[in-house]
Amino acid sequence: MPLRPVEQNYRERVSRVVAAIVADPMAEHRLEDLARLANFSPFHFHRVYHGIAGETVAATVRRVRLALATHLLTRSDESITQVALAVGYESPQAFTRAFGQFAGQAPREFQRQMREAILDAAPALQDRGTGTSPSVRIVERRAQPVHALRHRGPFSTIPHTHRRLRAHAAGRAVSDWLGISCGAPDAPSDFRYYAAAASPDPWLVDETEIELLDIPGGLYAVHGLAGPYTRINAAVHALYAQWLPGSGYEPDDRPTLEHYLNSPRQVAPAALRTDLLIPIRKAG
Numbered sequence: 001m002p003l004r005p006v007e008q009n010y011r012e013r014v015s016r017v018v019a020a021i022v023a024d025p026m027a028e029h030r031l032e033d034l035a036r037l038a039n040f041s042p043f044h045f046h047r048v049y050h051g052i053a054g055e056t057v058a059a060t061v062r063r064v065r066l067a068l069a070t071h072l073l074t075r076s077d078e079s080i081t082q083v084a085l086a087v088g089y090e091s092p093q094a095f096t097r098a099f100g101q102f103a104g105q106a107p108r109e110f111q112r113q114m115r116e117a118i119l120d121a122a123p124a125l126q127d128r129g130t131g132t133s134p135s136v137r138i139v140e141r142r143a144q145p146v147h148a149l150r151h152r153g154p155f156s157t158i159p160h161t162h163r164r165l166r167a168h169a170a171g172r173a174v175s176d177w178l179g180i181s182c183g184a185p186d187a188p189s190d191f192r193y194y195a196a197a198a199s200p201d202p203w204l205v206d207e208t209e210i211e212l213l214d215i216p217g218g219l220y221a222v223h224g225l226a227g228p229y230t231r232i233n234a235a236v237h238a239l240y241a242q243w244l245p246g247s248g249y250e251p252d253d254r255p256t257l258e259h260y261l262n263s264p265r266q267v268a269p270a271a272l273r274t275d276l277l278i279p280i281r282k283a284g
Contacts, residue, residue, distance in 0.1 A: 013038040014052040015153040018060060022154045025064045026088060031057060054160060066102040067230060069095070073111040074234040080107050103228045104269025113227065114234055136223050136243055138280070143217040146178060147203050147210050148194035158193065159229075165195040168210060172201040179258035180215065216254050220277040221247070228269040232258060232276065239278050247280075254279035 017034045021027075034057060035045035050056055055063075065087040072083045084095030084107075099107045149168065151161040158179075176198040183190040194213065203210055221243070225235050236256065244251065257277035264272060 010048060010052055011153075013040065014049055015157070017049065017057070018053065018157055019154045021057075021061055021064050025061070025068050029057070029061055053157070054163070062098065063102065066099055069099060069107065070103065070110065070114075070230045070234070073107055074114045080111075083107065103230050104272075105227070110227075110231075114231060136221050136239070136247075138219060138249075139222050139277075140219055141215075141217050141277070144176075144198055144215045146176075146180075146196040146198050146213050146215060148180060148196040148213045149209055150211065151193040151195065155193075158195070161193075162195040164209075165197060168203070169197050169199065172199050172203070174199045177260045177263075178215075179260070180213070181256040181258075215257065218252060218254060219249075219280050220257070221249065221280050223276045223278075225274045225276055226270075226272070228272060229264075229274065232274065236276055236278070239276065244278070244280070248283055249280040250283045252279040252281040 017038050020034065020037055021029060031045065032042045034049075035042040038045060038049075040048055046057065053060060069083050069087045072078055072086060076083075078086065080095070081092045084090075084092045087095070089095035089098065096106055099110070103110055105113075147165075147169070149161055149165040151158055162177075162179075174197045178196040178198070180194040180196050182192040182194075194211070196213065196215075221239065223235060223239055223243075225231060240251070256279065257275075259275040259277060261273040261275060262271070
């Protein structure tokens, strides 16, 4: 059902706090300062934040710092100890324990697998000019109508949007769960992200939050990603930066898709499977 005005107001105020944490993960982030930013009294802020965000402020700070760690592990040559210190951990052992709980695997294993994924996407692995590699296949998708919930707020709160969509979908048949990215994340004014569900069942017309979207058909490059969702951004970046330039294809003006093949409710993070779909057309 639509958000009540008071709840919408609370969400917007909490989103300001999350945005501040994401903008500067390594800041001290004192509770009283964050409460002032959200225009709540410190006495009530902790409970309000937990009710809206689904976790404590400390958990959000820890999660955002560990997300920063995934970026450093993927795109820098820093050691595990250096990354641990960079994201606020005093020892690599404490960092390894926290990272394992966050990503479902040790940081060294995560780093190794992400570097292998980037190599897999490199043009050097293309098969005889076909534009494919062992980890990328070309498919043609039909247009697909979906029920979608637009994400509002920092990227780190996208999981909350997916949880809200699942609440809307309760009791309805769903054939596919998807993430839809329109535009480039580094151009926030033009970027939109949707949590989406393909469902044959009707959805109530008074659910004004839910939009009916048509995912356009066409060619897509598909990479099957194994492991935690924290790898998605790095894998998509590798596809665009490493695989696409030498593939014989160019990006098409359609959304980038994430097709979730299983659920973190059912399997461990290391067992998650996600198809990443990049819209393409023949170069030239």
